Amino acid sequence: MKTKKILLEEKDIPSAWYNIAADMKNKPLPFLHPGTKQPLKPEDLYPIFAKELCHQEMNDTDAWIEIPDEIREMYRIWRPTPLVRAYGLEKALDTPAHIYFKNESVSPVGSHKLNSALAQAYFCKKEGITNITTETGAGQWGAALSYAAKVFGLDLAVYMVKISYEQKPYRRSIMQTFGAQVIASPSMSTKAGRKILTENPMYQGSLGTAISEAVELAMETPNCKYTLGSVLNHVMLHQTVIGLEAEKQMEIAGEYPDIVIGCFGGGSNFSGLSFPFLRHKINEGKDIRVIAAEPASCPKLTRGEFQYDFGDETGYTPLIPMFTLGHTFAPAHIHAGGLRYHGAGALVSQLRKDDMVEAVDIKQLDTFKAAVLFAQAEGIIPAPESSHAIAAAIHEANVAKEEGRQKTILFNLSGHGLIDMTAYDQYISGDLQNYELSDAEIAGNLDKLEKIV
Amino acid sequence: MKTKKILLEEKDIPSAWYNIAADMKNKPLPFLHPGTKQPLKPEDLYPIFAKELCHQEMNDTDAWIEIPDEIREMYRIWRPTPLVRAYGLEKALDTPAHIYFKNESVSPVGSHKLNSALAQAYFCKKEGITNITTETGAGQWGAALSYAAKVFGLDLAVYMVKISYEQKPYRRSIMQTFGAQVIASPSMSTKAGRKILTENPMYQGSLGTAISEAVELAMETPNCKYTLGSVLNHVMLHQTVIGLEAEKQMEIAGEYPDIVIGCFGGGSNFSGLSFPFLRHKINEGKDIRVIAAEPASCPKLTRGEFQYDFGDETGYTPLIPMFTLGHTFAPAHIHAGGLRYHGAGALVSQLRKDDMVEAVDIKQLDTFKAAVLFAQAEGIIPAPESSHAIAAAIHEANVAKEEGRQKTILFNLSGHGLIDMTAYDQYISGDLQNYELSDAEIAGNLDKLEKIV
Numbered sequence: 001m002k003t004k005k006i007l008l009e010e011k012d013i014p015s016a017w018y019n020i021a022a023d024m025k026n027k028p029l030p031f032l033h034p035g036t037k038q039p040l041k042p043e044d045l046y047p048i049f050a051k052e053l054c055h056q057e058m059n060d061t062d063a064w065i066e067i068p069d070e071i072r073e074m075y076r077i078w079r080p081t082p083l084v085r086a087y088g089l090e091k092a093l094d095t096p097a098h099i100y101f102k103n104e105s106v107s108p109v110g111s112h113k114l115n116s117a118l119a120q121a122y123f124c125k126k127e128g129i130t131n132i133t134t135e136t137g138a139g140q141w142g143a144a145l146s147y148a149a150k151v152f153g154l155d156l157a158v159y160m161v162k163i164s165y166e167q168k169p170y171r172r173s174i175m176q177t178f179g180a181q182v183i184a185s186p187s188m189s190t191k192a193g194r195k196i197l198t199e200n201p202m203y204q205g206s207l208g209t210a211i212s213e214a215v216e217l218a219m220e221t222p223n224c225k226y227t228l229g230s231v232l233n234h235v236m237l238h239q240t241v242i243g244l245e246a247e248k249q250m251e252i253a254g255e256y257p258d259i260v261i262g263c264f265g266g267g268s269n270f271s272g273l274s275f276p277f278l279r280h281k282i283n284e285g286k287d288i289r290v291i292a293a294e295p296a297s298c299p300k301l302t303r304g305e306f307q308y309d310f311g312d313e314t315g316y317t318p319l320i321p322m323f324t325l326g327h328t329f330a331p332a333h334i335h336a337g338g339l340r341y342h343g344a345g346a347l348v349s350q351l352r353k354d355d356m357v358e359a360v361d362i363k364q365l366d367t368f369k370a371a372v373l374f375a376q377a378e379g380i381i382p383a384p385e386s387s388h389a390i391a392a393a394i395h396e397a398n399v400a401k402e403e404g405r406q407k408t409i410l411f412n413l414s415g416h417g418l419i420d421m422t423a424y425d426q427y428i429s430g431d432l433q434n435y436e437l438s439d440a441e442i443a444g445n446l447d448k449l450e451k452i453v
Numbered sequence: 454m455k456t457k458k459i460l461l462e463e464k465d466i467p468s469a470w471y472n473i474a475a476d477m478k479n480k481p482l483p484f485l486h487p488g489t490k491q492p493l494k495p496e497d498l499y500p501i502f503a504k505e506l507c508h509q510e511m512n513d514t515d516a517w518i519e520i521p522d523e524i525r526e527m528y529r530i531w532r533p534t535p536l537v538r539a540y541g542l543e544k545a546l547d548t549p550a551h552i553y554f555k556n557e558s559v560s561p562v563g564s565h566k567l568n569s570a571l572a573q574a575y576f577c578k579k580e581g582i583t584n585i586t587t588e589t590g591a592g593q594w595g596a597a598l599s600y601a602a603k604v605f606g607l608d609l610a611v612y613m614v615k616i617s618y619e620q621k622p623y624r625r626s627i628m629q630t631f632g633a634q635v636i637a638s639p640s641m642s643t644k645a646g647r648k649i650l651t652e653n654p655m656y657q658g659s660l661g662t663a664i665s666e667a668v669e670l671a672m673e674t675p676n677c678k679y680t681l682g683s684v685l686n687h688v689m690l691h692q693t694v695i696g697l698e699a700e701k702q703m704e705i706a707g708e709y710p711d712i713v714i715g716c717f718g719g720g721s722n723f724s725g726l727s728f729p730f731l732r733h734k735i736n737e738g739k740d741i742r743v744i745a746a747e748p749a750s751c752p753k754l755t756r757g758e759f760q761y762d763f764g765d766e767t768g769y770t771p772l773i774p775m776f777t778l779g780h781t782f783a784p785a786h787i788h789a790g791g792l793r794y795h796g797a798g799a800l801v802s803q804l805r806k807d808d809m810v811e812a813v814d815i816k817q818l819d820t821f822k823a824a825v826l827f828a829q830a831e832g833i834i835p836a837p838e839s840s841h842a843i844a845a846a847i848h849e850a851n852v853a854k855e856e857g858r859q860k861t862i863l864f865n866l867s868g869h870g871l872i873d874m875t876a877y878d879q880y881i882s883g884d885l886q887n888y889e890l891s892d893a894e895i896a897g898n899l900d901k902l903e904k905i906v
Contacts (some may be wrong), residue, residue: 001522003463004529010456069454076457077832106559108832110871150829170623173874176881177828375630376603379530379561418563418871421626428629 004087005103006249008080013072018240020275020347021060021233023282026354028060028233028346029321029453032308037452040318047219048226052123056234063279065237067119068126074118074151078107079241083249084413088377090397097400098255099393101413102246102273105380109174111415112269113144113229116238120227121148131224133217135159135185135210138337139171140383140415141229146178159185159213162205164337170419185210192216192314207341208313208327215316230266230338231311231320231345239272242412247276250410257288257410259396263388264292264301264359265339267348269414275347277410278356292348292359293392295339295367297332297435300325301352301359303442308452309343321453322349326445332435334364335423336384342445362391363434368427370394371417383415384423457540458556459702461533466525467697470690473728473800474513476735479807481513481686481799482774482906485761490905493771500672501679505576509687516732518690520572521579527571527604531560532694536702537866541830543850550853551708552846554866555699555726558833562627564868565722566597566682569691573680574601584677586670588612588638588663591790592624593836593868594682599631612638612666615658617790623872638663645669645767660794661766661780668769683719683791684764684773684798692725699863700729710741710863712849716841717745717754717812718792720801722867728800731809745801745812746845748792748820750785750888753778754805754812756895761905762796774906775802779898785888787817788876789837795898815844816887821880823847824870836868837876 021027030039045054056065067075086099104112124132132154136142142158149156158180165172165184175182185205186193192212196203203209218226229235250256260277262270270292280286292301300323309324311317324343331340344352351357367384370391375381382390393411400407417424426432474480483492498507509518520528539552557565577585585607589595595611602609611633618625618637628635638658639646645665649656656662664681671679682688703709713730715723723745733739745754753776762777764770777796784793797805804810820837823844828834835843846864853860870877879885 001463001526001529005463007460007462009460010454010458073454076454108834114832147829147832151832169878170871170874173878173881174834174871177825177834177874177877179829372630376600376632379567379600379604381561381627381630418623418627419874421623421630421872424630425622425626428626 002087003085005082005084006252007082008245008248010076012245012248013075013079014067014241014244015072016064016066017237018244018276018279019059019063019065019237020278022063023279024350025282026350028350032319032452034315034319048215050120050123050127050129050225052127053120053234056237057232068122071119071122075241080245081106083246083253085253086378089374092373092377093394093397093401095397095401096404096406097397098406098408099397100250100253100410102242102410103413104242104269105413105416109143109147110418111140111144111383112239112242112272113141114148115241115272116229116235116268117144117148118151119238121145121152121154124225125152125154129154129223129225131155131221132227133157133214133224134227134229135207135214137161137164137207137340139164139168139175140338143171143174145227145229146175146180149180150178156180157217158182159187159210161185161207161210185213187213189213190216206313211312212314212316230268231343233345233347235268236271236275236345236347239268240275242269242272243274243276246273246410255408258407259289259291259409261291261293261389261392261409261411263339263385263414264294264344265385266341267345269412271345271348273412274357278351281356290357291392292357293388294359294361295334295336295388296361296363297334297437298325298340299361299437300342300344302361305446306349306353306453307449309449311343319452321346323352325442326449328448329445334435335420336367336388338385339388360392362388365432365434367391368432380413381417381424382413383417384420386412386414455540456538458535458537459705460535461698461701463529465698465701466528466532467520467694468525469517469519471693471697471729471732472512472516472518472690473731474686475516476732477803478735479803481803485772487763487768487772501668503573503576503580503582503678505580506573506687509690510685521575524572524575528694533698534559536699536706539831542827545826545830546847546850546854548850548854549857549859550850551859551861552850553703553706553863555695555863556866557695557722558866558869562596562600563871564593564597564836565692565695565725566594567601568694568725569682569688569721570597570601571604572691574598574605574607577678578605578607582607582676582678584608584674585680586610586667586677587680587682588660588667590614590617590660590793592617592621592628593791596624596627598680598682599628599633603632609633610670611635612640612663614638614660614663638666640666642666643669659766664765665767665769683721684796686798686800688721689724689728689798689800692721693728695722695725695865696727696729699726703863708861711860712742712744712862714744714746714842714845714862714864716792716838716867717747717797718838719794720798722865724798724801726865727810731804734809743810744845745810746841747812747814748787748789748841749814749816750787750890751778751793752814752890753795753797755814758899759802759806759906760902762902764796772905774799776805778895779902781901782898787888788873789820789841791838792841813845815841818885818887820844821885833866834870834877835866836870837873839865839867
C-alpha cells in the first residue's frame with residue numbers, strides 16, 4: 001500500500017529557524033520612522049515588542065536562529081506535522097502531477113499560527129513581561145496566542161474586531177476557554193476606541209482600529225508588550241519550521257517540489273513553507289517556482305505597488321517597505337478573513353520585486369469550489385484562507401495534465417475550516433459572490449501614499 | 454527532551470479488528486425478535502444492514518476479523534493516531550500518575566466515528582448497495598458517514614434531529630460539504646415522520662424518531678441499507694483499531710495501563726479503546742481497571758437495569774440485552790449529545806454484568822471544569838463527550854496522588870470540541886447547570902419494560 005502521510009519524529013523538530021534575510025542578495029529596505037523618515041534600529045521598537053523579537057526583526061546577517069528548548073518542548077504537542085500525498089485529489093483531477101500538502105491544520109488551535117504565538121509569548125516571558133496584547137480579526141491568531149499566553153503564564157488582552165466578536169462567537173469562546181480577556185473593538189478601554197465610539201457609536205470595527213487599541217494598551221500598561229501574528233519579519237522567521245520539516249519530508253518521499261504554494265495575507269504561512277525552499281533557489285539557483293495565492297479582492301502582490309506604507313489603517317506604525325494597496329484600502333468582506341490585509345511583509349515584498357516569487361489572485365467562488373473538491377477527495381475541510389492555495393495547486397495540476405508532464409506540487413494547508421462552516425453553508429446555498437475591484441479604486445488608495453521609494 | 458507523542462507508522466495500522474465476543478466467558482445474550490421473542494439469526498437482519506455487517510454482529514467465534522485493504526487504505530488519511538503523554542495535565546494536577554490519552558480527535562471529521570463509518574460504507578458498496586441512510590443527533594456520526602459515503606460513492610440521506618439541525622448548523626454544513634442529503638427529523642419524507650408531524654407540527658425531534666425515519670427509508674428504497682454509529686457489536690468491532698494501536702504504543706512507552714477510561718454513550722469509543730486491553734484481563738487475568746464514564750443525567754450503567762429493551766424510542770428494533778434506563782427515558786439536554794442514549798450495547802452490558810468493567814457517572818459542570826483544565830494544560834479543547842473521560846481520569850490521578858502511588862492511566866480523547874464552543878461559552882458565562890435525576894423517574898421508565906431476563 002502506498003504511504004499517505006510522511007511523518008517525522010519529535011527529535012526532527014528543527015533546532016533553528018531559518019532567517020532568509022541573511023541570504024537575500026538584495027536586503028529588504030529598512031523600516032522608517034514615520035516622522036523623521038530615518039531608518040529604525042532594533043532599540044526603536046523596544047517600547048512595543050519584546051527586545052529579542054526586535055533584534056530578530058532587523059537581523060539580516062544570521063541565517064539560523066536557535067530555537068530555545070522551551071519552545072521546541074511546546075512544539076511537540078503537535079509538531080512535526082504530517083506531509084501528506086494528496087492521492088485522492090490527484091485521482092479526482094486525473095493529473096500526472098504529484099501533489100503534496102503540509103498539514104498545519106493538525107495544531108490544537110487548527111492553524112499554523114501557534115508556531116509564532118508560542119515563540120512570541122516565550123520571549124516576552126523570558127524578559128519578565130507579565131502582560132501582552134494583540135488584535136484579531138477572524139480569530140485564528142487570537143486563539144493561538146491565547147493558548148501560548150496560558151502556557152507561559154502571561155495575561156493576554158485580545159482586541160477582536162466587533163463584527164467578528166459578534167458573528168464568530170466560536171473563536172471568541174476558544175480564546176476565553178484558554179483564559180484570555182477578549183474585548184470587542186472599538187471599546188471604551190482606550191483613547192483610540194473612545195474617540196471612535198464617541199464619533200460613531202455604531203461602528204463595527206476594523207483590524208486597523210483593533211491594532212491601535214492593542215498598541216495603546218501595551219504602551220500604557222506597565223510590563224506589557226504588543227504582539228502581531230503576521231507581516232513582520234520575526235513572524236516569518238518562526239514559521240519556517242513548516243518548510244524546514246517539509247524539506248526533510250520531501251527528501252524521504254524521494255521528490256523535490258517544482259512548485260511551492262501558500263495562500264497570502266500578510267505572509268506568515270506562505271513564508272513559513274516557502275523560505276526554506278527559496279534558500280536553495282537563492283544560494284544554489286535551484287529551479288523552483290514559488291507562488292503566493294491571494295484573494296482577487298485584496299490583490300497587493302498582483303495589482304498593488306511597491307512603496308513605503310503603514311502597517312495599520314490609522315498610521316501609527318513605522319513605515320514598512322511593501323507591496324501595498326494603500327493602508328486606507330478596505331478589503332471586501334470575503335470569508336478568508338486572514339487574507340484581508342492591505343500589504344505584504346517586507347521580506348516577501350523584496351523577494352517579489354526580485355522575481356523570486358510569483359503571485360496569483362483567486363476569486364472567492366473559485367476558492368470554495370476548490371475547497372469542496374479537496375474536502376471530498378481528502379476528507380479535510382480547509383480554512384477559507386488555505387483554499388486559495390488549494391485553488392492555485394489545482395490550477396497547476398491541471399496545467400501539468402494539459403502539458404502531459406509529471407510535476408511535483410507542494411502547498412501549505414495552513415488551517416482547517418471546521419469553525420468556518422457558515423461560509424461553506426453560504427457557498428452551498430449559492431449565496432456567496434465574487435467581488436470586483438476596479439483599477440480606479442486601487443489607484444485611489446495608492447495615490448494617497450507619500451511616495452518614498 | 455521527553456517524548457510527548459508516541460507515533461506509529463502507517464504499516465502499523467492493525468490488519469484485523471478484535472472481536473471480544475469470541476473471548477468472553479459469558480457470551481452476550483442473543484437479540485430477540487420483538488414479536489416472537491425468538492433469538493435472531495444474521496439473516497433476520499439482512500433487510501436492514503449489509504450482510505457482512507449482520508454476520509459481524511452475531512459472530513462470537515472469531516477473535517480476529519481481517520480489515521479489507523480498501524478500508525486500511527482510507528484509515529491512512531489520519532491513522533495511526535498519536536498516543537499522547539499528558540505532561541501538562543500531570544503538572545497541573547501535581548500527580549505521581551502517568552496520564553496518557555489516545556488522540557482520536559485528529560481524524561479529519563474530529564472524532565473516532567470515522568473508524569466504523571468507512572467500514573460500514575465499504576461493506577455496503579461491496580455488496581452492490583447504492584444508497585444508505587442514518588440518523589444523527591449532535592452530528593459527529595453523520596459527519597463521519599458523509600465523508601465515508603463520498604469515498605465509496607454511495608448516496609447518503611441523514612435524518613438529523615430537528616433541534617440539532619437548527620441549533621448545530623456547523624455539523625449540518627459539514628455533512629452537506631461532503632455531499633450528503635441532510636433532512637430535519639421529523640420530516641414529511643416518511644410515514645413515521647408524517648404521522649408525528651400531523652399529530653404535533655411543532656415537534657422538535659428525537660433520536661428515536663430519526664432512527665425510525667432512517668430505517669423506514671432504507672426498507673422502502675431499492676438497494677438501500679441503514680447504518681448505525683454505536684450500540685451494535687459490529688460498530689464496537691470496527692472501533693478496536695483504537696485500542697490495538699494504543700496497546701503497541703503503550704509498549705513503546707514501556708508502560709501498561711493500570712486504568713483504561715472511555716466516555717460512554719452507546720459504547721463505541723469506550724469499547725474501541727478498552728476491548729483490546731480487556732482481552733488480557735479475560736485471557737490472562739491481567740490486573741487492570743476499565744472504567745466507563747457516563748453522564749449523571751443518563752446513567753444506564755450506574756443506575757440502570759440489565760434487561761431486554763428496544764434500541765429506539767418507538768420500539769421498531771430487535772430486543773437487545775442491555776443495561777438500560779428504558780427506551781422511553783428522555784435524557785436531559787446536556788451538551789454531550791453523543792452520550793444521550795438510554796442503553797448500553799450488548800457486549801459492554803454483559804461485561805459490566807460480569808464485573809469486567811466499572812462505571813462512574815459524572816455531572817455536567819464537572820465535565821466542563823475538567824475540559825477547561827485539560828484545554829489549558831494540553832492545548833486541545835475536548836468534545837463535551839470526551840470530557841467525561843477526562844473528568845474520570847483526573848479523579849483517578851487525584852486518588853493516585855492521595856495514595857502516593859504511581860499509577861498509569863489511559864483515556865480516550867474521542868473528539869475535539871471546536872464545533873461545540875457554544876457549550877463552553879455557556880459554561881464560562883455560568884449559564885450551565887447539572888441535572889438531577891430521581892430514583893422515581895428511573896423506576897418509572899424501567900417499570901414499563903416487559904421483563905424477559
